[in-house]
Amino acid sequence: MKKLILGVITLCQLSQVVGQSLQNWTSADMYQAIRKLNVLGSVLYVAAHPDDDNARLIAYFSKETLYRTAYLSLTRGDGGQNLIGDEQGFELGLIRTQELLASRKVDGGEQFFSRAYDFGYSKGPDETFTKWDKEKMLSDVVWVIRKFQPDIVITRFPTTGEGGHGHHTASAILANEAYDAAADPNRFPEQLIYVKPWQVKRVMWNSFGGNNQTNTDVFSLDDGIYNPLLGKSYGEIGAESRSQNKTQGTGSTSVIGQANEFFRTTKGGAPAKDLMDGVDVTWKRVKGAEEIEKIVADLTNSFDFLHPVNSVKGLVKLYQALQQLPDGYWKAQKIKETKQLIEQCSGLFITATSPQQFAVQSDSVRINFLVNNRLGVNIALKKVQMDAFDSSFNQALAKNVNMNFGKTLSVPDSKPITQPYWLANKMEEGYFNVNDQLKIGQADIDPAYIATVTLNIEGQDIDFEKPVKYKFTDPVRGETYWPVVVIPSYSLRVLPELVLINNSGSSEKFKSHYEMIFTSYKTNNLVWPTDDHFLKDTSKNNKPATKLTMNKETKMIPVDARYDVPPGYDPKDPAKAMIDLPNETYNFFDWVTKRPLHDLLKITYDHIPSIVYFKPAKVDIKDVRCSIYNKKIGYIVGAGDKIPEILEQMGYEVNRLNEKEISRNDLSKFDAIIAGVRAYNTIDWLPKYADKINTYVENGGNFIVQYNNTQFRNNQQPRIGPYNFTISGKRVTDENATVNFLKPDHPVMNFPNKITQEDFKNWIQERSIYHASNFDRNNFETIFSMHDPGEADDDGSLIIAKYGKGVFVYTGLVFFRELPAGIPGAYRLLANIIALNRKKAF
Numbered sequence: 001m002k003k004l005i006l007g008v009i010t011l012c013q014l015s016q017v018v019g020q021s022l023q024n025w026t027s028a029d030m031y032q033a034i035r036k037l038n039v040l041g042s043v044l045y046v047a048a049h050p051d052d053d054n055a056r057l058i059a060y061f062s063k064e065t066l067y068r069t070a071y072l073s074l075t076r077g078d079g080g081q082n083l084i085g086d087e088q089g090f091e092l093g094l095i096r097t098q099e100l101l102a103s104r105k106v107d108g109g110e111q112f113f114s115r116a117y118d119f120g121y122s123k124g125p126d127e128t129f130t131k132w133d134k135e136k137m138l139s140d141v142v143w144v145i146r147k148f149q150p151d152i153v154i155t156r157f158p159t160t161g162e163g164g165h166g167h168h169t170a171s172a173i174l175a176n177e178a179y180d181a182a183a184d185p186n187r188f189p190e191q192l193i194y195v196k197p198w199q200v201k202r203v204m205w206n207s208f209g210g211n212n213q214t215n216t217d218v219f220s221l222d223d224g225i226y227n228p229l230l231g232k233s234y235g236e237i238g239a240e241s242r243s244q245n246k247t248q249g250t251g252s253t254s255v256i257g258q259a260n261e262f263f264r265t266t267k268g269g270a271p272a273k274d275l276m277d278g279v280d281v282t283w284k285r286v287k288g289a290e291e292i293e294k295i296v297a298d299l300t301n302s303f304d305f306l307h308p309v310n311s312v313k314g315l316v317k318l319y320q321a322l323q324q325l326p327d328g329y330w331k332a333q334k335i336k337e338t339k340q341l342i343e344q345c346s347g348l349f350i351t352a353t354s355p356q357q358f359a360v361q362s363d364s365v366r367i368n369f370l371v372n373n374r375l376g377v378n379i380a381l382k383k384v385q386m387d388a389f390d391s392s393f394n395q396a397l398a399k400n401v402n403m404n405f406g407k408t409l410s411v412p413d414s415k416p417i418t419q420p421y422w423l424a425n426k427m428e429e430g431y432f433n434v435n436d437q438l439k440i441g442q443a444d445i446d447p448a449y450i451a452t453v454t455l456n457i458e459g460q461d462i463d464f465e466k467p468v469k470y471k472f473t474d475p476v477r478g479e480t481y482w483p484v485v486v487i488p489s490y491s492l493r494v495l496p497e498l499v500l501i502n503n504s505g506s507s508e509k510f511k512s513h514y515e516m517i518f519t520s521y522k523t524n525n526l527v528w529p530t531d532d533h534f535l536k537d538t539s540k541n542n543k544p545a546t547k548l549t550m551n552k553e554t555k556m557i558p559v560d561a562r563y564d565v566p567p568g569y570d571p572k573d574p575a576k577a578m579i580d581l582p583n584e585t586y587n588f589f590d591w592v593t594k595r596p597l598h599d600l601l602k603i604t605y606d607h608i609p610s611i612v613y614f615k616p617a618k619v620d621i622k623d624v625r626c627s628i629y630n631k632k633i634g635y636i637v638g639a640g641d642k643i644p645e646i647l648e649q650m651g652y653e654v655n656r657l658n659e660k661e662i663s664r665n666d667l668s669k670f671d672a673i674i675a676g677v678r679a680y681n682t683i684d685w686l687p688k689y690a691d692k693i694n695t696y697v698e699n700g701g702n703f704i705v706q707y708n709n710t711q712f713r714n715n716q717q718p719r720i721g722p723y724n725f726t727i728s729g730k731r732v733t734d735e736n737a738t739v740n741f742l743k744p745d746h747p748v749m750n751f752p753n754k755i756t757q758e759d760f761k762n763w764i765q766e767r768s769i770y771h772a773s774n775f776d777r778n779n780f781e782t783i784f785s786m787h788d789p790g791e792a793d794d795d796g797s798l799i800i801a802k803y804g805k806g807v808f809v810y811t812g813l814v815f816f817r818e819l820p821a822g823i824p825g826a827y828r829l830l831a832n833i834i835a836l837n838r839k840k841a842f
Helices: 027-036 055-063 090-107 125-132 134-148 166-181 189-193 210-214 234-242 290-302 308-323 329-345 643-650 659-664 686-698 824-837
Strands: 002-004 012-014 042-047 068-073 110-113 152-155 202-207 218-222 260-268 348-354 358-360 363-373 379-386 389-396 403-411 450-457 460-467 469-474 478-483 485-487 490-495 498-500 509-520 523-529 545-551 554-564 584-588 598-603 611-616 618-622 632-636 653-656 672-675 702-705 780-782 798-803 806-811
Touching: 027 290, 027 308, 027 329, 042 055, 042 134, 042 166, 055 068, 055 090, 055 234, 068 090, 068 134, 090 110, 090 234, 090 598, 090 611, 110 134, 125 134, 125 166, 134 166, 134 189, 152 166, 152 260, 166 202, 166 260, 290 308, 308 329, 308 460, 329 348, 329 460, 348 450, 348 460, 363 379, 363 450, 389 403, 485 611, 498 509, 498 643, 509 523, 509 545, 632 643, 643 653, 659 686, 672 686, 672 824, 686 702, 686 798, 686 806, 702 824, 806 824
Parallel strands: 002 584, 042 068, 042 152, 068 110, 152 202, 348 469, 358 485, 490 598, 498 618, 632 653, 632 672, 672 702, 702 806
Antiparallel strands: 012 611, 202 260, 218 260, 348 363, 358 363, 363 403, 379 389, 379 450, 450 460, 469 478, 490 509, 509 554, 523 545, 584 618, 598 611, 780 798, 798 806
16 A cells, blocks of 8 residues: 555544434423432343334333333444435444434433444354454443443344344344353453443343244233323334434334233343342342432422422432442432433523534634523532633522623644544454443544533532533524534545546556545645655655645645556557556645545434544545446436446446436437436335336337345335346345356456456455346346355346347346445446447347
8 A cells, every 4th residue: 555645544423422402301301310210220222233223112111111221232334225325334334323322312222332343234143253253242242231230131133043134143142142251250351440240130032022922931011001291102202213213214103002022031030020020120229228219209209390490409419318329330320310300400501512613623612601590599600621621600690590601722733633433443344443441332422522510509519511512503403503523724535535547548658537625624834746746656755845825725636647557568458458557545644744634524414413524535546447338327326326426437428317307308318227226215206217218228228227125115016127027135245255157158248348257356245135036037137146155046136138129137236335445347347237238239
């Protein structure tokens, strides 16, 4: 790998720690929270992906039984497909992290993640553990158990494989093995600096229902009950919670009425009457806490829904009593809950906000504080602390009168850039590298700034920690709160990130073109090399240079890099054309300081807070040796689809087609029309134009449909193409699986590129998904067969049919993964598929 003296850093995400708007409790919320103070039980739900949770059950435990409840999702859902945008990989994981945090705000649970990376579909746990590193992932589950101290652990899936996905089964295996390991001081002893061994009472599989209710070894409960305090049933709350996972299309209908859950004990003794059988969920489990239960009972019985402020003195008394208990898990948890109740019952309004979203290194940031004693409690502001800011006040707060003050803080160059801990280090194929033990399991990033506001309430000093938020008014959403994030003084974006070398028929030079886009967030004096050959020598910085002065602006520098042709290269001679050409990744560093540069990006959707994240400023130079035939492409954009931009880089003219364009235009002008991934799953209008598209094919067109899954609207596959076939769940997840050539003489294997086994090397994540099946072999030809270990060959990854003068193609081959990764064979094969309707192709 070469390094250019101009940019990189670790990938960073600046995401939201709290909601987009402030959340104030109702009296019903306060009453529920007071009752919860007398419940000392905890439940940990464990599964593999963000959409694997049972949100209805989590809501039931959190809001009905009032147990402390959490969901441990081993992955952040990085490997799935995106139903609402084109983010993939870790970027999709950033979105799904926020979606799952939004779910927990609805159902009342807490959220944890392990270091596991969702590398895509896995057919069994053995395959999963070849990438996850089982011992590391087991240590993560053990850590979360020791830290959260659940009385019971519930798995979404069994250990015996009925959950299908290998990640699912692996999550259950890890949870069951952690039952023993978490209690064993000899397992992962390095954790015991911070936590102690913990013995879970039992592990239960939240089984799939059906006839399970007739089995004697199955425990059941009804979590569909209605809670009049909340005005909803747990079926309604669970549906609202699951509907936050919009990238996965899990919008749910409320379940009204009885809803039975079934459980099988897989570790520990089976319960008789209650899942918590054998667990003391009262204050009797804490030494010296005899009076706490009585104080809480008095608060519950005397609670005034119209005047919750009347409970503040009693809550302060409870806070003081809790402080006297020996240090321990439940002491810390109940102090935290009591502080929240004091704040809410007092009607306190405390914010630390900034008019700036970005705190720029070596610049300054303005922080504004507002404190309002809305219900007139006996409160005085004592002091405010944050970084180097420490101010004392000792000022009584009048009823419902705003106290405003502000402070401009310098942002030192040493202030860490806000970034997610799981992306701070280069990751492995199947998991993130996290060096800080205390960060493992943590759902989100730490806020860039936290203000500690000390108030004296009814004679007791209490600290309230408030993350500093960027406050602004959105013209649609109104008052909105995002996090303040620390960024460098300037960033660099390189576009495109993947550059295909263009020979242009020259026998002397290869060329590539990209643009360096500098954005300055303060006044900066930058230096960059002016010689367009500078990429060839990165070990010295004596190239000609020019100063660039920027003041909160963006400037673009075009780069035309030229490469000498390797000796003996001749594109017309197949043997000599195989000589290696430049395939490089260039990372950019500051020319003067040698610091790595970053590209600052933002992901914005209405249902989650804005996500700002960094990734290395780099460019990949690739020679894919791909010839193309047919230039005009009509593209129907699917879900998570980046293919149109790549087709343009390959040299095609791409028109993105919406319903209006398909309905009104003559499709014959397109050499090929391509439907993006999951187009038939996500686009309502597309099936209406089946006849028009088939006519286009019949008259000589080429219609190429990339994979769709089996989740069609109305549970019925629409008509796709001129001949019937079924989309199945068959897939080949081994990216190195052998690909058998069934028809090596077929045009798709030979024009305009000769396809060989070399073209299937270095594929990522998988080979093919959602294969075609039940097709008429008199009309369809199959080109490849492949299989995962232990399975039979399947030839449904690419089917081709001649129809009239044209061609119809369905393929499950994962071009949407391979093309962005710069895999040459994927470019060459797709180019051949696009060329299938040339004259005499068949």
